[in-house]
Amino acid sequence: MGIVDRSSTQAMPADVVNVSRRRFMQAAGGLALGVYSGIGAAKLALADEAVPFAPNAFVRIDPQGIVTVIAKHLEMGQGIYTGLPTLLADELDADWDKVRVEGAPANTALYANSLIGFQATGGSTGIANSFEQMRKAGAVAKAMLVRAAAERWRVPAAEILVSKGVVSHPGSGRSAGFGELARAAARLPVPSEVVLKKPEQFTLIGNPRTRRTDSRGKTDGSAVYTQDMKLPGMLVAASAHPTRYGVTVKSVDAAAALAIAGVVGVVQFPASPRGQPGVAVLARNTWAAFQGRDALKIVWDESAAFRSSSADILTAYREAAGKPDAVWTQEGDVAAALASAETVIEADYYVPYLAHAAMEPMNCLVRLSADGCEIWNGEQWQTEDQKAVAQRLGLPIERVTIHQLYAGGSFGRRANPTADYLLEAVSIAQAARESGIDAPVKLVWSREDDMRGGNYRPAYLHRVRLGLDGAGELIAWHQRVVGQSIVKGIVFEAALVKDGVDLISVEGCADPYEIPNLKVELHTPTVTENPITVQWWRSVGHSHTGFATECAIDEAASASGQDPLVFRRKLLAKHPRHRGVLELAAEKAGWNQPLPAGAAGERRGRGIAVHQSFNTPVAQVVEVTVRADGTFKVDRVVCAVDCGIVVNPDIVRAQMEGGIGFGLGTTLHGAITFKDGETEQGNFDSFKVLRINEMPRVEVHIMPSAEPPTGVGEPSVPPVAPAVANALFAATGRRVRSLPLDGADFKIGT
Amino acid sequence: MVLTINGQSRQLDVADEMPLLWALRDAADLTGTKFGCGAAQCGACTVHVDGEPVRSCVTPVGDVVGKQITTIEGIAQDRVGSAVQAAWRELDVVQCGYCQSGQIMSATALLRENAAPSDSDIDDAMSGNICRCATYVRIRAAIHDAARTLA
Numbered sequence: 041m042g043i044v045d046r047s048s049t050q051a052m053p054a055d056v057v058n059v060s061r062r063r064f065m066q067a068a069g070g071l072a073l074g075v076y077s078g079i080g081a082a083k084l085a086l087a088d089e090a091v092p093f094a095p096n097a098f099v100r101i102d103p104q105g106i107v108t109v110i111a112k113h114l115e116m117g118q119g120i121y122t123g124l125p126t127l128l129a130d131e132l133d134a135d136w137d138k139v140r141v142e143g144a145p146a147n148t149a150l151y152a153n154s155l156i157g158f159q160a161t162g163g164s165t166g167i168a169n170s171f172e173q174m175r176k177a178g179a180v181a182k183a184m185l186v187r188a189a190a191e192r193w194r195v196p197a198a199e200i201l202v203s204k205g206v207v208s209h210p211g212s213g214r215s216a217g218f219g220e221l222a223r224a225a226a227r228l229p230v231p232s233e234v235v236l237k238k239p240e241q242f243t244l245i246g247n248p249r250t251r252r253t254d255s256r257g258k259t260d261g262s263a264v265y266t267q268d269m270k271l272p273g274m275l276v277a278a279s280a281h282p283t284r285y286g287v288t289v290k291s292v293d294a295a296a297a298l299a300i301a302g303v304v305g306v307v308q309f310p311a312s313p314r315g316q317p318g319v320a321v322l323a324r325n326t327w328a329a330f331q332g333r334d335a336l337k338i339v340w341d342e343s344a345a346f347r348s349s350s351a352d353i354l355t356a357y358r359e360a361a362g363k364p365d366a367v368w369t370q371e372g373d374v375a376a377a378l379a380s381a382e383t384v385i386e387a388d389y390y391v392p393y394l395a396h397a398a399m400e401p402m403n404c405l406v407r408l409s410a411d412g413c414e415i416w417n418g419e420q421w422q423t424e425d426q427k428a429v430a431q432r433l434g435l436p437i438e439r440v441t442i443h444q445l446y447a448g449g450s451f452g453r454r455a456n457p458t459a460d461y462l463l464e465a466v467s468i469a470q471a472a473r474e475s476g477i478d479a480p481v482k483l484v485w486s487r488e489d490d491m492r493g494g495n496y497r498p499a500y501l502h503r504v505r506l507g508l509d510g511a512g513e514l515i516a517w518h519q520r521v522v523g524q525s526i527v528k529g530i531v532f533e534a535a536l537v538k539d540g541v542d543l544i545s546v547e548g549c550a551d552p553y554e555i556p557n558l559k560v561e562l563h564t565p566t567v568t569e570n571p572i573t574v575q576w577w578r579s580v581g582h583s584h585t586g587f588a589t590e591c592a593i594d595e596a597a598s599a600s601g602q603d604p605l606v607f608r609r610k611l612l613a614k615h616p617r618h619r620g621v622l623e624l625a626a627e628k629a630g631w632n633q634p635l636p637a638g639a640a641g642e643r644r645g646r647g648i649a650v651h652q653s654f655n656t657p658v659a660q661v662v663e664v665t666v667r668a669d670g671t672f673k674v675d676r677v678v679c680a681v682d683c684g685i686v687v688n689p690d691i692v693r694a695q696m697e698g699g700i701g702f703g704l705g706t707t708l709h710g711a712i713t714f715k716d717g718e719t720e721q722g723n724f725d726s727f728k729v730l731r732i733n734e735m736p737r738v739e740v741h742i743m744p745s746a747e748p749p750t751g752v753g754e755p756s757v758p759p760v761a762p763a764v765a766n767a768l769f770a771a772t773g774r775r776v777r778s779l780p781l782d783g784a785d786f787k788i789g790t
Numbered sequence: 791m792v793l794t795i796n797g798q799s800r801q802l803d804v805a806d807e808m809p810l811l812w813a814l815r816d817a818a819d820l821t822g823t824k825f826g827c828g829a830a831q832c833g834a835c836t837v838h839v840d841g842e843p844v845r846s847c848v849t850p851v852g853d854v855v856g857k858q859i860t861t862i863e864g865i866a867q868d869r870v871g872s873a874v875q876a877a878w879r880e881l882d883v884v885q886c887g888y889c890q891s892g893q894i895m896s897a898t899a900l901l902r903e904n905a906a907p908s909d910s911d912i913d914d915a916m917s918g919n920i921c922r923c924a925t926y927v928r929i930r931a932a933i934h935d936a937a938r939t940l941a
Contacts, residue, residue, distance in 0.1 A: 117886030117923045255879045258887030259894060261822015261862035268821035276816075301805070325816040326825070327808045399826050399834060399888040399922050448824070448888025449922045487827040690882055694928070698885055701924020724831035724920060733913035735926035 093222035095184055095230050097150040098177035099128055105205055105219030107134045112144040112151035113161040113170070114420045114454070115254060116398075116447040117698070118753040119691035120166045122252045124174050126687055127167075130244040131178030131237060134218070135205030141253050143444025146422035159422040162455050162576070164654035164751020167687055171749055172236075179234040181225075188224035189216060239685065239746065248689050254446070265446045266403045269416045271480040274405070275304055277468045278329035278484060280336050281318040283492065284717035285346040285571040292319050293337035300335060302328030304479075307471035312432075313529065314495055314573040315460030320468045322477060326484055346571050347717040353499060353570065354390065357522040357563075361388070361503040365520065365563040366540035368549070372557035377516035381507025385595050389504065389588040390778040393712035394497040394577055395727055400448025401490035404465035407480040408473055412439040413466065418447025420455035424531060428459035429466050451702070452576040456495055457530035460573075461485065488722040496712050497577030498524040500545075502588035507557075512600030514611065516557040517550050519588065524574045525564045540564075544576075548585035548653060548758070552618060553593060553611040572714070578702060579757040582653035586758030587765075590649035591777065594766040604648050604766065605631055612650075617682045620743055621659040622650045625680035628741050629661035641668030643786075645771025649763035655750035656683045660700070662736075662763035666771045670787030674704060674736040674764060682743035684750045689742060692752050696740040699756030705730030707761040709780050728782070791855060795820065796864025806852025810844075811835045813851040814861060822862035822891045826920070833919030836892035837861050843899040845918075862891035870940060871898040877936040885923035893919050897933050906937050 094100035100108050109125035121141045129139050144151045148158050154173070155165040182202055189207045190197040193214050201208050208215035244250045257263035282288075294306035302324040311317040321332035378384055405416040413433055419425060419442055430437040447454055456462075465483035472481060485493065500523035507516030525542040527533050536543045541562050549560045577583060597607035605626050612619045626632075626648065638644045643666040650659040658681045666672040679696045686692055709728035713720045721727035765776045772786045793800050795818060802817040809828075814820045814837070823846055826834030830845040837846045838860040865871030874897050877883075884890050893916070900907055900915040907915070912930050921929070 115886075117884075119885070251879075252882045252884065254887060255882055255884055258884040258890050259862075259875045259878045260866065261820070261891050263887055264821075265824075265888060267825060268815075270819070270821075325804075325808075325812060327812040327816070330828075397922060399824070399832065399886065399920070401825070447886065449886040451922070484825075487829070487831075694882065694885060694925070697927045698924045701926055702922065705924070723827055723829050725829070729920055729922060730924055730926075731917045731920060732926040732929060733917045735924065735930075738927050 093181070093226040095181050095225070096177045098174060099132070099181050101181065101218050101222045103219045103222055105217045106138050106140055107132065107205070107218065108140045108142055110142050110144045112153070112159060113166045114418055114444065114447055114450070116161070116418065116420065116450040116454070118166065118695060119252060119688065120161070121254050122250070122691060123167050123687050124170055125253060126244045126250050127170060127174035128178035130242055131175045132182045133202040133204065133243070136244060136250060138205055139253065145444070146419065146426040146442035148423040151422070158424055160424065160455060161420045162452065164656065164753045164755065166751070166753070167749045168655070168751055175236050176234060179236055180231060183231050183234050184225040184228050185218060185221050187228055188221045192221070192224060245687050246685070246689065250688055252691070263446055265400055265448050266405060266417050267400055267448065267484070269405045269445065269482065271405070271407060274480040274482055275322040275324065275472070275477070276326045276329040276484055277320045277322050277465070277481050278326070278333040278486070279309070279318045279320045279464065279468070279489065280333050280338055281316040281489065281493065282340050283719070284342060285494070286344040288317055288341045289319060290339040290341040296335040296337065297321050297332040300328055300332045303332040305472060305475060305477045306332070306336070307468055307475060309464055309467035309471060312460055312463040313458040314456060314575070315458065315464055316494070320483070322468070322472055322481065329484065330486065345717055348570070349715050350392070350713040353714070354501070356565070356569070357499070357501040358388070360522045360563040360565070361501055361520050363563070365561045368541045368546045368560045368562055370559045374516050374518045374557045374559040377557035378505060378507045378518060381516055382510040383508040383599050385506040385592070385599055387504050387592060387595060387775070387777055389502040389591060391500050391584045391587060392710070392779065393499045393572065394706055394710050395491050395712050395721070396451040396453035396577055397491060397727060397729060398447070398449030398451055398453055401485040401487055402453065402461040402493065403482065403484045404462050405480060405482040406465045406469040408469050411435070412441070414441045414443065415462065416443045416445055417462065418445050418450065418454055420447065420450050421457070421459070424457070425459045425462050429462060432463050432466055433470065451578040452580070453495065456575060460495060461493070487724070491722055491727055492719040494573035495575035496572065497583060498526065498574040500584040502584070504588060504592045506592060506596050508596060508600050512602060514553070514555055514596050514600070517553070517555045518559050519549050520561045520563065521546055521549065521585070522563045522565070523584070524570055524572070526574050526576055526580070528564070544581040546585065547581040548589060548651065550589055551585070551652065552615045554614060555611070578699070579653050579754040582651060582754070582758040586649070586651040586653070587761045587779065590651055590759065590762030591765050591775070594647070594762070594769065595775065598769070608650065618650050618652060618657045621657050621680040621682050622648070624741050624743060625659035625661050625678050628680065628739060629678035631661060635663060638665045642666065643771045645767045645769065647763045647766025647768070647770055649759040649766060651758040653755045653758055656681060656752060656755040658696070658755045658759050660759040660763045662760070662767045664764065664767040664771055666768070666786045670785045672768065672771070672786060673734070676737045676739070677760070677763070678739045678741070679756060680741045680743060681752065681756065682745060683752050684745045684747040686742055687749055692742055693740040695752040696756040697738045699754065700738055700760050701730050701735055703757040703760030704734070704736070704764070707764050707779060707781060708734065709782050711780050791851065793851070793855060793859060794857065795859045796861060797867065804851055807850050810837065810846040810849045810851045810854055810859070814846060820861050820863050824888055824891055826889065832889070833896060834889045834892040836895040836919065838895060838899065841902065843896050862894060865894060865898060868898065870901050870936070873936040873939045874898045874901065874932070877932040877939065881928050881932045881935060883925050883928040883932050885925055889919060889921045893921065893929055897929070897936070901933065901937060901940065905940065907933060
């Protein structure tokens with residue numbers, strides 16, 4: 041336990057995370073590649089007779105002029121297969137219609153995420169860590185094409201122009217496509233210095249007509265996800281898992297399963313740090329595998345099973361919230377300030393466990409050989425997964441090859457820090473091989489396997505006590521957070537757990553309001569107390585800290601009799617980006633005009649919230665209508681975002697729209713609950729998600745900026761829940777402090 | 791078993807009770823139709839049988855022998871389906887894309903029944919198709935866009 045001076049952490053968690061991750065990377069042995077050395081190293085790696093021009097690890101150009109961009113990040117919907125090639129192709133002045141994208145293999149030396157330290161997609165860092173790297177890669181290629189043309193035409197390179205994949209020399213009237221120059225360019229030395237464009241020279245960056253590269257394949261059925269991969273002789277594996285934590289297999293009767301047509305074998309697999317043990321059925325098709333799995337007769341050893349229920353967990357969390365604990369940040373004297381306060385607000389905010397519930401349930405295709413392993417997967421955590429697989433199989437890391445595919449959503453799930461489903465797939469393939477079944481194996485989880493497979497967004501309780509003085513000024517903020525740590529026991533622990541405080545459990549608390557007396561504490565239950573496996577989920581800690589903080593600040597505003605916008609703005613004097621998006625969203629929503637009334641018996645309300653995550657502040661104004669029967673709907677969300685230079689405005693809008701829908705689904709419906717240790721939800725009938733009939737109108741406004749780009753994949757999620765709760769308060773005078781809101785009844789008199 | 795898929799006759803060696811989804815994906819190698827829930831809860835597996843949208847994950851393949859099966863791979867042959875795909879591309883509806891085959895099949899069926907659907911008609915017809923990326927704003931817009939193209 042220690043006291044952290046807030047001035048050193050500045051309650052800017054995203055910065056803390058990034059700096060810490062950088063420190064980790066250096067500690068891990070200089071994995072940090074300068075952008076340039078990454079590019080330089082690539083030529084050796086990718087030089088190939090069949091590839092005429094591959095000046096670095098990120099691009100190759102063939103004789104037909106097709107520009108293939110190698111994407112080091114996973115495309116899981118966020119648009120990175122458009123963003124990365126946009127950066128490269130803009131500096132290259134390529135023809136966008138001739139740009140193709142290919143997923144990079146797992147390779148830390150070439151493809152590390154410079155903000156994480158290994159190859160991974162997460163923390164909304166994709167564009168931020170690639171902005172210069174991809175542009176330089178494109179600029180290098182262009183410089184070489186220009187030099188090849190200059191030498192061929194015997195003209196000064198400075199007189200040569202490049203536009204849309206054509207190199208030309210206006211003075212002599214000569215021109216050539218990239219493809220015609222590719223072979224000559226490939227024979228030239230790679231320049232060590234290149235000049236990048238100024239923003240006003242961008243043609244593809246910031247252009248709303250730079251279209252997604254994956255639209256066609258994802259609208260005609262040809263895009264390939266892990267679920268779609270098939271290899272000759274491949275078997276499909278379906279697994280039976282225990283329904284509780286701490287359970288092992290006692291015995292298996294596989295006779296009925298083996299009798300099913302198409303079933304080839306039954307094998308057991310061991311647990312992994314965040315994965316369950318179990319029994320897998322291998323079959324010639326998916327249907328037979330599922331049928332075989334259902335026919336297994338397994339006796340489980342449940343003597344050490346976890347048997348708590350959600351109510352028990354909440355009771356324990358409430359108890360923990362009553363006791364002092366590890367201090368994350370402290371300023372002034374919060375106890376004295378609360379004692380002297382004119383008004384004290386006390387509130388508990390609770391958020392439940394959540395499943396990621398990506399549309400594509402977890403799966404993984406593995407092919408083992410005598411001395412190697414190949415994996416086909418939508419990989420969010422490439423080189424750590426590669427390492428985990430190599431360890432499990434006792435192979436050198438370079439003998440594990442990972443082929444990148446599209447992921448049908450992820451929201452963090454495919455970045456499991458202990459490679460849970462990959463190790464399950466690998467262990468099944470290994471066990472099969474040892475039992476004489478030598479075939480590629482595709483593990484396919486059912487929806488229920490996926491939803492009951494743990495690795496949830498942890499449940500959190502926030503106990504907040506706020507003090508206002510006689511003038512209605514916020515003088516004290518005391519917040520105690522109770523919930524499991526995602527990073528304890530994984531690669532980030534050393535960097536992200538400081539003095540007993542897991543920084544990503546508290547990132548975003550009270551952020552970034554200027555409050556003279558502030559204290560934030562954290563209680564982290566141990567794995568023995570609570571063995572439920574947990575994992576990052578779109579927006580990570582901000583998914584709950586944003587809710588508690590933005591609801592609490594709203595409660596303070598109304599207790600002080602001030603407008604929620606005005607109240608916030610005063611506390612954000614030193615945070616112009618937060619203020620900017622707050623004011624933009626308020627202006628576009630017509631905050632200062634009365635909200636149009638609803639039909640007879642309806643009550644309407646408008647709520648506001650602002651929260652920064654991953655260096656991107658987002659503000660939202662939400663309008664709700666509460667019907668006469670006490671139910672409600674969200675009508676409209678006006679969103680403002682400041683993400684620095686906008687690489688693709690249409691994709692930024694899409695991420696805001698989608699994140700709002702994703703966040704709204706969990707605000708309204710999302711909860712994983714436990715009864716006697718078992719997950720009560722299994723499919724979309726019990727784990728309800730947002731459907732189109734609940735999707736509000738969404739308007740997105742992007743703050744103009746010349747700053748380097750920051751992330752957009754996650755930051756639109758945190759403000760949704762508090763803005764909805766605050767709107768419901770405005771409509772009804774009642775605070776909702778526990779998610780989801782399903783079952784909340786706003787009938788007058790209830 | 792002989793099935794008619796996207797206008798072509800296909801001989802498949804599958805049992806009658808196998809869901810159409812797995813017959814298409816595993817036996818006919820048509821993987822555009824997706825597995826999302828296995829329980830008709832999410833709509834990712836939507837195909838057309840004699841022009842009607844069905845959830846292939848709960849439809850035994852034996853029930854569709856002799857019927858016209860259309861999947862995402864064949865929907866471009868249909869005037870409405872082709873307009874829906876074009877609208878999806880024009881508005882860049884997709885994100886992860888995994889649900890979008892099903893969305894396009896459901897949207898095509900809607901526009902065949904109702905040439906000018908309102909937002910409320912769209913919500914009614916499309917609420918069986920989940921999109922976890924929540925591309926719903928653009929799905930509505932793309933259906934209106936396709937309706938205008940077809941008018």
